[in-house]
Amino acid sequence: MNGHAFSLAGAELCALPSGALWWAARRLLCVADLHLGKAERHARRGGAALPPYETEETLARLDADLAATGAETVVCLGDSFDDDAAARALPEAARTAVARLQVGRRWIWVAGNHDPGPTDLGGTHLAEAAIGPLTFRHIAAPGATAEISGHYHPKARLRTAAGRVARKAFLIDGDRAILPAYGTYTGGLCCEDPALTALMRPEAIAVLTGRRALAVPMHPRRTARA
Template identity: 60%
Template sequence: MTGHPFTLSATALVALPSGALWWAAERLLTVSDLHLGRSSRIARLGGTLLPPYEVAETLARLDADIARMDPRVVVCLGDSFDDLAAADLDDRNRLWLSRLIAGRRWIWIEGNHDPGPVAIPGEHLRELALGPLSFRHIARSGASGEISGHYHPKFRVAGPARPCFLIDTERVILPAYGAYTGGMDALRPPLRDLMAPGAIACLTGPTPCALPLKGRR
């Protein structure tokens, strides 16, 4: 299995190249910020059009991770849909998502874009505590053993900035998993201020790599 292994609160985790987080002992796969339906929401608001296949692209990536890892539990860390109207998927994508959910525990964490897709199967929680780890949408200062998303962190080494995990001794912030979601520079506040000295940025993609999160004040 490729990816970057690390330990958080004495728990062995792996940051996968796709942007998902794997907890092998619990067979738990975590993803954040799917933003399904982003293109349709922006179109409704009259904004710049995005490619209309972003839902299928995101579901295909999730499908591949689920097939590869065979998780018992999937946790979606909020902003799974761009808004509640975006949760009204077309029949093809709704059936695709339902197939992924079937046969496993599926947890939707509340995000700031949506309170959870209540018309779609799964559990709907504000936060999840499991063993020494806590799962929520937005990081809290002073938290320990925390897994969150929300900020869509990116880090630039050469060429375009790449989505990345931010990892320190107390927390991990996941990249946005959804297609065409944009991102925030990991060296700017509030991300820079949330991460402890010695934090790393683990870049996603076909050639994942972990680098010191330099440039902190």
């Protein structure tokens, strides 16, 4: 599997370049912050116009990850929809795509701060999910261990020949993993932000997404060369 392998609470996990988390022993794929319907919400609220195909693109990438891994369980770590109205306004093609992805799989929607209540999109809706030694929740709980979360949309900086760029990134230490936002056109929070440094141990790493998963130290003002 092309990604960064790591262990958390005895679970052997892999941070994929796409931003998804793979747990092979459980045949489980976890994604955070899909924010389906983001373009629709921006248009509805008079915000900056976004390309209208973000939901289609996000679901296509998820489809590709499911096909590559053969996942039997999917955990969506909250903020799967950009808001209640965006969930209700999902076009029929997107609803059909979600239903197709769910066929033959256990599908868990973990509640997020943007999420609506239970929808008619199938699957199980939970405040958080305990699976084996791990707890899956939307927002990291200070002091928690063996935790997988999302919410912050972490990004890390990378030095390239063209200059510094920011990429979506996993943040990983011995207590937890915080996943990057999987959705298209989702913003991000720099891993040097105090909200994130307060949660992560000094030895934490950032695993940048992109063509390959690249692990670098999560440390203020430190960058890596591509």
